[in-house]
Amino acid sequence: MTGALSKVDICGVGGRSLNNAWAQGPKTYLGVATAGLPNLFLPTAPGGVAVIGNVLLNNEHNVEWISDAIAYTERTGKQRIEADEDAQDKWMTDVAGMAEKTLFQTADSWYLGANIPGKWRTFTFYIGSGYISRCTDVAANGYPGFTHP
Numbered sequence: 001m002t003g004a005l006s007k008v009d010i011c012g013v014g015g016r017s018l019n020n021a022w023a024q025g026p027k028t029y030l031g032v033a034t035a036g037l038p039n040l041f042l043p044t045a046p047g048g049v050a051v052i053g054n055v056l057l058n059n060e061h062n063v064e065w066i067s068d069a070i071a072y073t074e075r076t077g078k079q080r081i082e083a084d085e086d087a088q089d090k091w092m093t094d095v096a097g098m099a100e101k102t103l104f105q106t107a108d109s110w111y112l113g114a115n116i117p118g119k120w121r122t123f124t125f126y127i128g129s130g131y132i133s134r135c136t137d138v139a140a141n142g143y144p145g146f147t148h149p
Contacts, residue, residue, distance in 0.1 A: 002022060002026050002046060003116070005018060005042070005045075006018075006019055006022075010037065010040065011037075012034075012036045012037035012038060012040065012082075013036050013037070013038060013082075013149075014036075016036045016037070018034065018037060018040075021034055021035070021036055021037065022034070024120060025120040025122045025124070026045070026046035026047065026124055027046075027047070027088050027089070027092050028042065028045050028046055028047035028048065028083065028088060028091065028092070029047070029083035029084065029087045029088040029091045029145050029146070030047070030048065030083075030091060030134070030135055030138065030145070031045050031046065031047035031048020031049065031050070031062070031091075031126055032045060032048060032062055032065070032066060033081075033082060033083035033088075033146070034082075034083055034088065035082060035083045035084060035085040035088045036082065036085070037082060037083075038080040038081060038082035038149065039080055039081060039082070040082075041066040041069070041070075043059050043062035043063050043066060044058075044059060044062070046124035046125070047091060047092055047095050047124055047125075047126060048062065048125070048126055048131075049125065049126050049127075049131050050125065051125065052125050052126070052127055061132060061135070065135050065139065068139055069081060069139065069143060069146070072139070072142075072143060073148060076148065078148035080148060080149055081143070081146050081147070081148055082146065082147055082149065083145065083146055083147075084145050084146060084147050087144070087145030087146070088145075091145075092124075094126075094128070095123075095124065095125070095126050095127075096122070096123065098126070098127050098128045099123035099125075099127060102127065104123050104127075105123060111123055111125065
């Protein structure tokens with residue numbers, strides 16, 4: 001989930017790179033945005049549902065949600081939108097908590113990064129129910145968990 005993104009030199013505010021932000025494992029809010037990297041949306045990112053269900057339908061949802069978030073940002077006269085670090089940390093705690101209740105944590109698989117020597121080991125997929133509802137609620141309430149610096 002992170003290999004292709006780590007090959008691109010993606011930098012945000014103050015030169016903060018995505019690789020540095022994810023040095024101890026990837027962190028996103030809703031599986032679509034990372035704190036410190038404004039206007040960077042990742043429709044198939046860790047912390048989301050990307051490969052846990054129907055990949056095409058999951059991507060379609062995320063792309064439409066991202067499009068709506070960008071339109072909201074423009075409508076409100078802002079030029080930037082980014083994940084709030086606290087919201088991101090809470091989201092990833094929720095993601096990890098769901099994974100701890102499964103057998104995913106016991107397998108030595110690519111789901112944990114085991115296919116790459118030296119890579120951090122963490123389960124980074126949202127496997128709970130209600131993902132679309134949670135995203136819909138965020139949009140309906142003016143995108144809490146995001147800032148418009």
